[in-house]
Amino acid sequence: MGKKKKRVSSKVWCYYCDREFDDEKILVQHQKAKHFKCHVCHKKLSTAGGMAIHVLQVHKESVTKVPNAKPGRESTDIEIYGMQGIPPDILAAHYGEEEDDVPSKAAKVDIPPTQLVGGMIPPPLGTGYPSRPALPTMPPVYNPAVPVPPNAWVVPPRPQPWFSQPPVVSVPPAAPYTQQPLFPVQNVRPPLPATAPALQTQITPPGLPTSAPVPVSQPLFPVVGNNHTTTQSSAFSAPPLPSSVPSVTPVMSTNVPVDTHLSSNSSVTSSYQAIGVPGGAASNSHSYASGPNTGGPSIGPPPVIANKAPAPQPATNEVYLVWDDEAMSMEERRMSLPKYQVHDESSQMSSIDAAIDKRILESRLAGRMAF
Amino acid sequence: MASAVPATGRELSNPPSDGITNLRFSNHSDHLLVSSWDKSVRLYDASANVLRGEFMHAGPVLDCCFHDDSSGFSVAADNTVRRLVFSSNKEDILGRHDAPVRCVEYSYAAGQLITGSWDKTLKCWDPRGASGQERTLVGTYPQPERVYSLSLVGHRLVVATAGRHVNIYDLRNMSQPEQRRESSLKYQTRCVRCYPNGTGYALSSVEGRVAMEFFDLSEASQAKKYAFKCHRKSEAGRDIVYPVNAIAFHPIYGTFATGGCDGYVNVWDGNNKKRLYQYSKYPTSVAALSFSRDGRLLAVASSYTFEEGPKSQEQDAIFVRSVNEIEVKPKPKVYPNPPA
Numbered sequence A: 001m002g003k004k005k006k007r008v009s010s011k012v013w014c015y016y017c018d019r020e021f022d023d024e025k026i027l028v029q030h031q032k033a034k035h036f037k038c039h040v041c042h043k044k045l046s047t048a049g050g051m052a053i054h055v056l057q058v059h060k061e062s063v064t065k066v067p068n069a070k071p072g073r074e075s076t077d078i079e080i081y082g083m084q085g086i087p088p089d090i091l092a093a094h095y096g097e098e099e100d101d102v103p104s105k106a107a108k109v110d111i112p113p114t115q116l117v118g119g120m121i122p123p124p125l126g127t128g129y130p131s132r133p134a135l136p137t138m139p140p141v142y143n144p145a146v147p148v149p150p151n152a153w154v155v156p157p158r159p160q161p162w163f164s165q166p167p168v169v170s171v172p173p174a175a176p177y178t179q180q181p182l183f184p185v186q187n188v189r190p191p192l193p194a195t196a197p198a199l200q201t202q203i204t205p206p207g208l209p210t211s212a213p214v215p216v217s218q219p220l221f222p223v224v225g226n227n228h229t230t231t232q233s234s235a236f237s238a239p240p241l242p243s244s245v246p247s248v249t250p251v252m253s254t255n256v257p258v259d260t261h262l263s264s265n266s267s268v269t270s271s272y273q274a275i276g277v278p279g280g281a282a283s284n285s286h287s288y289a290s291g292p293n294t295g296g297p298s299i300g301p302p303p304v305i306a307n308k309a310p311a312p313q314p315a316t317n318e319v320y321l322v323w324d325d326e327a328m329s330m331e332e333r334r335m336s337l338p339k340y341q342v343h344d345e346s347s348q349m350s351s352i353d354a355a356i357d358k359r360i361l362e363s364r365l366a367g368r369m370a371f
Numbered sequence B: 001m002a003s004a005v006p007a008t009g010r011e012l013s014n015p016p017s018d019g020i021t022n023l024r025f026s027n028h029s030d031h032l033l034v035s036s037w038d039k040s041v042r043l044y045d046a047s048a049n050v051l052r053g054e055f056m057h058a059g060p061v062l063d064c065c066f067h068d069d070s071s072g073f074s075v076a077a078d079n080t081v082r083r084l085v086f087s088s089n090k091e092d093i094l095g096r097h098d099a100p101v102r103c104v105e106y107s108y109a110a111g112q113l114i115t116g117s118w119d120k121t122l123k124c125w126d127p128r129g130a131s132g133q134e135r136t137l138v139g140t141y142p143q144p145e146r147v148y149s150l151s152l153v154g155h156r157l158v159v160a161t162a163g164r165h166v167n168i169y170d171l172r173n174m175s176q177p178e179q180r181r182e183s184s185l186k187y188q189t190r191c192v193r194c195y196p197n198g199t200g201y202a203l204s205s206v207e208g209r210v211a212m213e214f215f216d217l218s219e220a221s222q223a224k225k226y227a228f229k230c231h232r233k234s235e236a237g238r239d240i241v242y243p244v245n246a247i248a249f250h251p252i253y254g255t256f257a258t259g260g261c262d263g264y265v266n267v268w269d270g271n272n273k274k275r276l277y278q279y280s281k282y283p284t285s286v287a288a289l290s291f292s293r294d295g296r297l298l299a300v301a302s303s304y305t306f307e308e309g310p311k312s313q314e315q316d317a318i319f320v321r322s323v324n325e326i327e328v329k330p331k332p333k334v335y336p337n338p339p340a
Helices: A002-010 A024-034 A048-059 A088-098 A103-118 A123-128 A131-137 A148-152 A171-188 A195-200 A221-236 A240-244 A246-264 A266-274 A279-295 A301-308 A312-316 A330-335 A343-370
Strands: A202-204 A318-321 B020-025 B031-036 B040-045 B050-056 B061-068 B071-076 B080-085 B090-096 B101-107 B112-117 B121-125 B137-142 B147-153 B156-161 B165-170 B179-182 B189-194 B200-205 B209-214 B226-229 B232-235 B238-241 B244-249 B256-260 B265-269 B274-278 B286-291 B297-302 B317-322
Touching: B020 B297, B031 B317, B040 B061, B040 B071, B050 B080, B071 B101, B071 B112, B080 B101, B090 B121, B101 B147, B112 B147, B112 B156, B121 B147, B156 B189, B189 B244, B200 B244, B209 B244, B256 B286, B256 B297
Parallel strands: A318 B238, B020 B061, B020 B286, B061 B101, B147 B189, B244 B286
Antiparallel strands: A202 B226, B020 B031, B031 B040, B031 B061, B040 B050, B061 B071, B071 B080, B080 B090, B101 B112, B112 B121, B121 B137, B147 B156, B156 B165, B165 B179, B189 B200, B200 B209, B209 B226, B232 B238, B244 B256, B256 B265, B265 B274, B286 B297, B297 B317
């Protein structure tokens, strides 16, 4: 019984096609390659919703079904990320079915696809899992990674032989994954010719609705920041949970590397969030995407510089109001033109004009007193 | 079918010959009522792209709204409040204000017409008594300043005026406001629109900001209010901030579109504090927005709104675009850990 429980808890599966994987990161890569890939330009997106939006905005096509999904599970409205977001009833049903399956046969079937998917694993993530076998063969790869994560991670014995291959292929996969962190930028730019309005959009905290422009005027930044903080706090609480709740171990092990990358690349992460990444899923994808930047120094610097550049500008920017007349609305100003005068009511209009002129003078006097 | 619909949507034929002040979809059909500085109110069949009626006034028409599919109302700079009968092209004058009338709303809940004017008053009218101005006027309610924008939901009426005042009324007791507020935005109010669910209102200003407010004065509800920046751009080391002229709520999803003098239309999810979409840029300022009753169409008035004074007029245009569900539907929340 104990052994069976361990096996059940260690296995993850794809909501869309029911295939099983021994590692959630491989599952995520599988979903990106098989279910979240744009059929037009073959870009891998992080979620079904993100893929649908990308196809709509960039290619002007609508995608209503997740590709390669089982009937009844094609909806793009459910946000799946690995094992996260699966409806509870389907989750329970799947575990019920799994008891009937023969574990050994399933494991054998998974071996070939795992190797194929393994080729796309980012170097730092790959390094983390096979830390023990990798030490003798590739010490340099292990050194760049943060030493703390290996101790915190629960390393299953089975994946060891398969993970020995990814480090060898570490360089080529880094290139396609570098595109991932740029995805939100690329996604935003093509359908939105003017980038500035998007960057300028920002939700201010309730306490500051009437304050002067916030130094960091990024779109929805405070809200995303709050989500980030919540994620971090939950990540901090991850270590004690694995020991007490073995079934949750795979999920918690996912959070730990997220925290590690975020802490090591806080500035980069902040810049990405500043772009206005929607929801937690995108934030998670960013934390994964930041891995390749760390692993490949030659590719990392450019996006960092690009994202850092706009940040300080808003703080120093002078604000120019297109309409700055507080005493009069745009319609009132327009009404004062001869072209729009109502002739049969000229007397009333002249009195209104006089009243408006008085208000303007008063506001100007008040302005002078303020100065 | 062969020709593709442009990114801005289909342009209506026979647009007004001067600036557009407002446009509204009917609650019963795809008819669109449009008021203009050219002193006309026009009725379009937006689906068929046909002009169905035109009503000339003595002065610029500052707002209009539907009564039902056979009639509507208009308010103009000649101080008049008019009823327009579409089938016969007739119009009746319900009454007058002492200054140009800026906005009009018809309350289906109360069966009354509400108008706001630069004479600093709000007036309620009973449109059933078309003859005799004395009989139609239900009441006159003084405001602290000139009325700039009105919005109705259920029995609630929100009045936004110059001086950043916001008065909230219950139509069943107009003797005094239910609440007297001040705008939480620092600059001049531009537009106010109530949430379809009746819990609050969105208010926009000339400073590229929208405030999300709630009627319930409890601490828990007021903690939910917030404001966000929009319709801005950075250029040559300075932030150019545009007025937010229009707010329109989607009738089904409760998300809303904003239009600004920067020529852009954005769609927002107010509950999740996210921007859902930004449409491609329109030729000039976006003066007005309106969703059709089923939310499948969005009418956009692309019309210079005089924010930079008089200048050689660009073409005023009305675009009607099909709305993709993905543009206006809130995205489901992503939970960090699946519930066990």
